[in-house]
């Protein structure tokens with residue numbers, strides 16, 4: 836069973852923006868795409884860039900370090916789905932955005 840944790844309030848993340856949140860020391864990139872929230876591992880699979888600081892455009896975030904782009908809903912790299920970032924389950928309850936960290940993000944690298 837997944838444990839959901841409150842990471843932000845819905846009004847704190849405007850549509851078309853994102854931010855980085857921490858859950859138990861794990862950094863997660865959280866985005867608002869037209870009122871729907873998505874959460875992915877903050878660490879870019881290229882070289883660890885902070886995806887939560889990337890620019891979001893039409894559901895795609897651009898890594899601020901070297902420009903790789905990821906669909907925040909699927910976690911796939913645009914144009915090359917062999918590269919993926921781990922997705923987290925997200926739910927909204929009232930004004931709370933809650934996410935569940937998948938076991939793969941809790942395992943030591």
Ligand code: FES
Nearest residue numbers: 879882884898901
């Ligand atoms: S670290 Fe993300 S594109 Fe290089």
